Amino acid sequence: MPLLSADKLTKSFGGLTAVSDASMDIEKGELVGLIGPNGAGKTTFFNILTGVYAPTSGSIKLEVDGTVKDITGFKPYNITKSGVARTFQNIRLFKDLTVLDNIRIAMHQNIKYSLPSAFLRSNNFYYEEERLVKEAEELLDIFNLTDKKNELAKNLPYGEQRHLEIVRAMATRPVLLLLDEPAAGMNPMETDNLTKTIAKIREEFNLTILLIEHDMSLVMKICQRIYVLDYGTMIAEGSPSEIKNSKRVIEAYLGEDVRYA
Amino acid sequence: MNQFLQQLVNGISLGSIYALVALGYTMVYGIIKLINFAHGDVYMVGAYVGFAVTTYAGIGFIPALIISMLSCALLGIVIEKVAYKPLRNSARIAILITAIGVSLLLEYVMMYFVGAEVRSYPKLLDDSVLKFGNIIINIQQIYIVFTAIALMLLLQFVVKNTKIGKAMRAVSADRDAAQLMGIRVDSTISFTFAIGSALAGAGGVLVGIYYNSIDPLMGMMPGLKAFVAAVFGGIGSIPGAMIGGLSIGILETLVSGYGNSMYRDAAVFAFLIIILILKPSGILGKNTKEKV
Amino acid sequence: MNSMKVINKKNILILIVIIVFYAVAQALINNGTINNFYEITLATICINIILAVSLNLVTGFTGQFSLGHAGFMSIGAYVGALINMEMNSTSGFLAGILAGAAAAAIVGILIGIPTLRLKGDYLAIATLGMAEIIRVVFLNMDDITNGAAGLNGIPRFTNWMWLFIFTALTIILINNFVHSSYGRACISIREDEIAAESMGVNTTMYKVMAFAIGAFFAGIAGALYSSYFYFIKPSIFGFMKSIDILVIVVFGGMGSITGSVIAAVVLAVLTTFLQSYSELRMIIYALLLIVIMIFRPQGLMGTKEITDLFKIVKKNEKNQ
Numbered sequence: 001m002p003l004l005s006a007d008k009l010t011k012s013f014g015g016l017t018a019v020s021d022a023s024m025d026i027e028k029g030e031l032v033g034l035i036g037p038n039g040a041g042k043t044t045f046f047n048i049l050t051g052v053y054a055p056t057s058g059s060i061k062l063e064v065d066g067t068v069k070d071i072t073g074f075k076p077y078n079i080t081k082s083g084v085a086r087t088f089q090n091i092r093l094f095k096d097l098t099v100l101d102n103i104r105i106a107m108h109q110n111i112k113y114s115l116p117s118a119f120l121r122s123n124n125f126y127y128e129e130e131r132l133v134k135e136a137e138e139l140l141d142i143f144n145l146t147d148k149k150n151e152l153a154k155n156l157p158y159g160e161q162r163h164l165e166i167v168r169a170m171a172t173r174p175v176l177l178l179l180d181e182p183a184a185g186m187n188p189m190e191t192d193n194l195t196k197t198i199a200k201i202r203e204e205f206n207l208t209i210l211l212i213e214h215d216m217s218l219v220m221k222i223c224q225r226i227y228v229l230d231y232g233t234m235i236a237e238g239s240p241s242e243i244k245n246s247k248r249v250i251e252a253y254l255g256e257d258v259r260y261a
Numbered sequence: 262m263n264q265f266l267q268q269l270v271n272g273i274s275l276g277s278i279y280a281l282v283a284l285g286y287t288m289v290y291g292i293i294k295l296i297n298f299a300h301g302d303v304y305m306v307g308a309y310v311g312f313a314v315t316t317y318a319g320i321g322f323i324p325a326l327i328i329s330m331l332s333c334a335l336l337g338i339v340i341e342k343v344a345y346k347p348l349r350n351s352a353r354i355a356i357l358i359t360a361i362g363v364s365l366l367l368e369y370v371m372m373y374f375v376g377a378e379v380r381s382y383p384k385l386l387d388d389s390v391l392k393f394g395n396i397i398i399n400i401q402q403i404y405i406v407f408t409a410i411a412l413m414l415l416l417q418f419v420v421k422n423t424k425i426g427k428a429m430r431a432v433s434a435d436r437d438a439a440q441l442m443g444i445r446v447d448s449t450i451s452f453t454f455a456i457g458s459a460l461a462g463a464g465g466v467l468v469g470i471y472y473n474s475i476d477p478l479m480g481m482m483p484g485l486k487a488f489v490a491a492v493f494g495g496i497g498s499i500p501g502a503m504i505g506g507l508s509i510g511i512l513e514t515l516v517s518g519y520g521n522s523m524y525r526d527a528a529v530f531a532f533l534i535i536i537l538i539l540k541p542s543g544i545l546g547k548n549t550k551e552k553v
Numbered sequence: 554m555n556s557m558k559v560i561n562k563k564n565i566l567i568l569i570v571i572i573v574f575y576a577v578a579q580a581l582i583n584n585g586t587i588n589n590f591y592e593i594t595l596a597t598i599c600i601n602i603i604l605a606v607s608l609n610l611v612t613g614f615t616g617q618f619s620l621g622h623a624g625f626m627s628i629g630a631y632v633g634a635l636i637n638m639e640m641n642s643t644s645g646f647l648a649g650i651l652a653g654a655a656a657a658a659i660v661g662i663l664i665g666i667p668t669l670r671l672k673g674d675y676l677a678i679a680t681l682g683m684a685e686i687i688r689v690v691f692l693n694m695d696d697i698t699n700g701a702a703g704l705n706g707i708p709r710f711t712n713w714m715w716l717f718i719f720t721a722l723t724i725i726l727i728n729n730f731v732h733s734s735y736g737r738a739c740i741s742i743r744e745d746e747i748a749a750e751s752m753g754v755n756t757t758m759y760k761v762m763a764f765a766i767g768a769f770f771a772g773i774a775g776a777l778y779s780s781y782f783y784f785i786k787p788s789i790f791g792f793m794k795s796i797d798i799l800v801i802v803v804f805g806g807m808g809s810i811t812g813s814v815i816a817a818v819v820l821a822v823l824t825t826f827l828q829s830y831s832e833l834r835m836i837i838y839a840l841l842l843i844v845i846m847i848f849r850p851q852g853l854m855g856t857k858e859i860t861d862l863f864k865i866v867k868k869n870e871k872n873q
Contacts, residue, residue, distance in 0.1 A: 050751060080753035088751075094744035096856075104734065105741040109753035111734045115762075118733035119726050125733065126558035132734070172753050296674045347847045353673050354618055355850040358803055361796060362842030369835035377832075481792070488678065527689035530682030537679050538667050 001063055003028045003208050004084070004176055009048055009058035011041075018044040019232045021058070026176065028063075031202060031209045033223035035216070035243075037253055041232040042212050043089060046180055049210075050086045051076040062176070081109055085174035087165040089181045089212075095154035099145060099164060102153050103136040106171035139167050142201060159190040163197065170201065176208045177201075183215045191215060195222055220244065228252065263395040268518040269511060274402040274471065276510020277409035281464035282487035283494065283502040284416060285457030291433040291497035292453045294353065298360040299340060300461055301484015302367035305477060307333045307462030308382075308469040309371065315383045322385040322470075326408070329466050330459040337458025338451050346447070364484075372477040379476045382469040405467045412463055413503055416456065420499060429453055433497065482526065486513070489533040495546025504544065567725075575717050582713055591825075592713070596781050598821040599716040600774045603723045605801040605813040607770035612799070613807035613856075614731050615763040616743025617669060618677040622798045624684030625771035626778070627790035628660055629653035631691060631698060633776025634707045634785055646710035646780055650719070654772035660687070661768025665761040684795055691787045703786025704779070711781035719777060723770050728810050730766065739763050743808075800838055804845060806852030811859040816852070 002025040011019045019041045026032050036042050047053045049060060054073040062071050064082055071082055080086075085106075094102050111132070113124045140146040143163040148156065153164060162182055169177060179198070183191045195218060202209055213219045219226060220240045228236040228243060230252040236243060243249055282304050289297045310329040314320055320328075344363050348356045391398045420426040428449045431439040440446050468483065469475045490509040494501025509529060516528040536543065578595070581587045587595060608622045629650075636649035668679040691698050698704065730736045738759050741749035750756050779785045801820055805812025820838075827834040845852060 052747070052751075075755075076747075076750040077753050077755045080751060086751055088748065092745050092748040092751075094741055094748065097740065097744060101737060101740075105737050105749070105754065106752040108734045108738045108741075113734075115735055118735050119729050121559060121564075121729050123558050129734075168752065296678065344843055344847070348850075351846075351850055354807075355846045357618070357674055357677065358799070359843050359846040361799075362839045362846065365796070365835055365839035366843065369832050369839060373832045373836060485678075485681070489682075492675075492678070521693065523693055524689060527686045530685050533682050534668065534679050537671055537675055541671065541675065 001068060002026055003030075003063050004049075004210075005061050006049065007059045007061070009045065009055045009060070011044055011048055011053055012056050017232055019048065019055075019229075022229065022232065022234045023058075024227055024234070026208060026210060028175075028208055029206065030225060031198075031211065031223050033219040033226040034210060034212045034229060035214075035219055035226060036229035040229045040252075042229055043180065044232075045229060046086070046178060046212055049079075050084065050178060051079040064175075077109075080172050080174075083173075083175040084178065085169035085172045085176075086178040087162075087169050087180055087182060089184060091161050091165055093153040093161060093164060093168070096152060098150050099140065099153055099156070100133065100136055100149040102164060102168050103139060103171045104132050106168045107132055107136065110173060136171065139171055142204070143167055143197065159186060159193070162186065162190075162194070166197070166201070170205065170207075174207070176210065179209060179211045179213075181212055181214055183213060183218050191218060194218075198222060264518060265515075267396050268514045270396060270398055270402065271518075272511030272514035273507060274405050274510070275514060276490075276507035277406045278464045278468050278471065278506075279483065279487045279490050279510050280503045280506025281409050281412060281460045281467070282483060283490040283506045284413065284499060285461045286488050286491040287494070287496055287498065287502040288429070288453050288457045290491065292429065292450055293345070293349065293356075295345065295356050295360060296488060297457075298357070298484070299363035299367055300457065301480035301482075301487065302364050302371075303333050303336055303340075303458045303480070304461040304465040304468070304484065305371065305475070305480035306336055306367060307465030308475045308479065309375065309465075310462065311466035311469055312380065312382060312475055315385055322404075325385065326463055326466050329462040331462075333462030333465070334455035334459040337454035337461075340458075341451060341454040346450075364481075368477050368480070375477065377477060379474050382473050382475060385470055401470060405471060408463065408467060412460060413499075416460065417499060419456070425449065425452055486526075486529050489529055491543075492533060493536050493543055495543030498543070498545040501543055501545035571721055575714075575721075578717070579713060594821055594825045595713065596711070596716055596777075597824070598818055599720040600778050600781075601798070601801055601817040601821060602720050602814050603770055603774040603777070604798045605805065605817050606723055606727050606810055607767040607774070608798050609802045609805075609807065609810060609813045610727050610731065610739075610770075611763050611767040613802055613809070613813075614736065614743060615739040615760060617760055617764065618673060619680040619764070619767070620677045620792070620795050620799065621664075621680035621682075621684030621687075622767070622771055623790040623792070623794035624680075624687040625657040625661060625768040626775035626794070627684075627687060627691060627785075627787065628657040628768075629772025629775030630779040630785045630790070631704070631775075632656045632772070634704050634779035635697065637708055637710070637776075637780055638704070638706070641708050643710055646708070646715075649780070650773055650776040653776035654769045657772025657775070658765045658769035661765040662761055665764035666757075669757065669760040669764060681792060681795070684790075685792065688787045688790055691790075698787070701786060701788070703784060703789075705784050707779050707783050707785070709780055709783060711777045716777060716781075719773055723773065724810060724814065727766070727770065731810070735759070735762070740808075800842060802852075804841065804852055806854035806856065808856035809852070809854035809858055811857070812852055812854030815854070 004026040006024045008021045008023055009019055010017065010021055022045055034042055048055045051074050059070060059072045062069050062082055062084065069082060071079055094105065111128055113128045117125045137146050140149055145160065145164060145167065153161065156164060166182065183194055186194060199222060201207060211219065211223060223240060226238065226240055226243045227234055228249050235248050235252060236246045285300050286297060289295060307329045310332045311325045314328050315325045340363055344359050345356060348359055386404050387400045389400055420429060428444045431444055432446055432449045436446055486509055490505035491502050493508060494505030512532060513525050513529060516525050582592065604622060604626060608619065611617050611619050633649035633653035636652055637646050664683045668676060668683065671679050692701055738754045741754055742756050742759060746756055801816045802813055805816030824834060
């Protein structure tokens with residue numbers, strides 16, 4: 001049984017079908033890539049997986065603690081609770097809050113003190129808050145962001161903001177991490193840096209990762225398996241070398257005329 | 262049945278005034294995404310201008326209407342330039358609070374100068390009545406409805422067929438793109454305020470005649486109700502504001518006529534909340550969702 | 554590690570400040586420096602602080618623009634007054650406050666669930682409408698509320714001590730809430746609702762929670778009000794009252810409890826001085842709103858608290 005299995009997902013907006021019959025299986029521990037030309041429906045597919053849109057038809061199943069759970073149509077917060085975390089293509093940090101607060105908010109779903117103890121500041125409140133800070137610092141350490149924990153998120157340089165988004169997603173303790181174009185807008189050096197970090201967190205946290213990416217070289221370099229989406233349908237699936245040589249994929253990316261060129 | 266038709270007649274005349282005011286809300290919201298809380302008070306100022314020129318200068322209905330519309334247009338432009346323009350790129354909540362401030366300012370400056378007491382409006386129009394069976398129609402009501410319809414048709418013409426109307430539609434669709442296409446955004450927004458405020462001024466004069474009384478806080482409730490009308494019709498849509506205005510007017514007179522007139526205002530707000538929950542884009546509005 | 558974290562230096566310091574503040578004001582009342590006239594101002598300040606801090610939780614911290622806070626105040630005022638009149642004792646007064654607050658919170662939940670899915674200006678107008686509906690309902694429940702004429706002769710139990718206790722409790726409890734994980738969840742909604750939802754925050758639930766807590770404390774303020782001024786009627790709790798409260802929150806800074814407290818004091822003093830010129834007062838209010846929004850939209854304090862000031866002082870000392 002795969003960790004996540006999306007079965008024949010379809011999403012239409014009025015007359016427009018953005019994603020149709022798209023299926024995807026992700027095994028535990030895999031690093032899977034999702035690519036496709038602009039407007040192929042990658043982000044829509046992603047938004048269905050994360051609960052931003054409910055699919056028009058199809059189902060999503062997730063293995064949680066050894067049992068299979070149908071998470072189709074779950075609200076985003078419930079999907080996150082079930083163990084799927086995400087980042088955003090156009091960074092969506094809480095930019096007027098500190099780095100630490102960004103992380104602590106993501107940890108909220110796992111806090112162990114009640115609303116009354118929040119109001120009355122019980123001992124438990126103080127212990128839990130201390131634990132939150134400690135765990136947040138441990139996470140920030142991975143990206144060398146610990147000494148910036150009291151900076152406002154908006155004051156971080158672009159690359160670090162992208163990193164912070166990943167840390168924040170990890171603070172929800174996911175089993176599956178969805179990264180929406182994490183390298184968008186990065187220079188080659190930053191991308192290289194990111195590549196290493198992704199590999200590192202995957203190993204250290206035993207994470208399964210789905211990556212949407214435009215940057216072909218990044219996907220080819222780190223993904224074990226790649227899905228290709230075009231006009232809302234999955235047109236190919238396979239290892240990076242298979243994808244590289246797939247005629248359909250080349251056509252989708254470069255247009256059919258390429259044969260005659 | 263007679264009772265129903267009578268309330269319908271009253272509702273249509275009241276509703277056409279709401280529609281005039283609602284148009285201003287809808288146009289301003291369409292172009293700068295602001296609930297112009299001060300709009301109801303522009304309508305109040307319009308009523309007072311009409312009152313002043315007819316009482317002290319003794320002029321007739323049509324010139325009073327025009328003077329009131331021009332003064333309100335000017336007031337609208339000034340409000341936009343002074344209070345809203347500096348905030349065009351700030352948070353929505355900031356500009357909304359400013360609008361509340363402008364509304365209070367107009368109300369209490371007016372009260373400071375003319376006093377809080379209710380004044381009775383001079384008789385400007387023939388108020389003889391026509392009887393159709395048991396249904397009574399006041400000639401005033403006919404004047405009001407026709408004036409409102411004439412102004413709405415004029416507005417529709419301006420928006421659909423003139424260059425400035427095209428500019429208004431462009432700015433409301435995408436301000437930045439309009440600017441890049443060489444449209445003068447600032448003057449277009451000013452013009453929108455001018456037209457919206459002029460219509461509110463006309464509404465003020467008409468309501469003064471209809472209810473025969475005015476006071477500095479008269480704009481508050483009708484302003485809110487006109488906003489409800491704009492939301493119901495679909496904010497940003499001109500025909501929507503007309504339909505919305507008429508619906509709210511009719512709803513109000515029906516609740517007063519059949520139920521308890523004290524529940525009139527509550528009914529309008531309950532109606533608003535139901536629309537907002539069931540169809541927030543209104544009957545003729547467009548649906549928009551934030552992109553993720 | 555200390556086993557009783559509740560008893561720490563900071564909390565003891567806060568307690569001492571609170572007691573000293575109370576004692577000084579009580580002494581001034583006893584020796585007549587604060588006469589009856591100023592005592593009314595003092596009561597207004599306390600009630601407005603409770604109202605503003607609770608609205609700040611909804612609008613400043615959670616980012617949900619509400620124009621209907623006076624509606625919740627009126628529920629507390631009526632429920633409190635009715636119980637108070639029935640029992641006419643201190644325990645009746647306290648029961649009235651509790652029942653009024655609970656009733657306001659319940660109505661807050663009932664109103665919040667459908668309306669809080671709306672955003673920004675639409676929410677503002679919906680909450681305004683809700684408050685108007687509440688007012689009209691009180692106006693029409695003649696048998697119980699005596700309609701437009703209002704309730705007269707409510708026994709007076711509200712005094713400086715109770716005002717102080719409830720004001721201090723409101724500030725402490727709401728401050729504790731916003732600085733807890735639950736409060737951060739609310740703040741995340743203000744910052745970016747979509748991101749908050751993706752971080753596992755059940756945004757609908759927390760919006761309703763903030764709304765209900767805000768309503769609860771507004772209910773307390775209403776009950777205190779009714780038992781201080783003997784007399785309530787629906788028109789006291791109209792749209793203008795909601796605006797009054799909003800002005801305090803905006804002037805003090807949305808997202809700053811300290812700001813709300815300072816603004817409540819400043820505006821109450823201003824009102825006292827302008828008592829006989831009510832139109833002028835409103836003109837000044839209006840100009841204040843516009844000028845603040847244009848030149849300092851974050852208000853007096855922005856989202857800063859007085860405790861941040863101490864932190865800065867400490868930091869500077871370290872640097873030297």
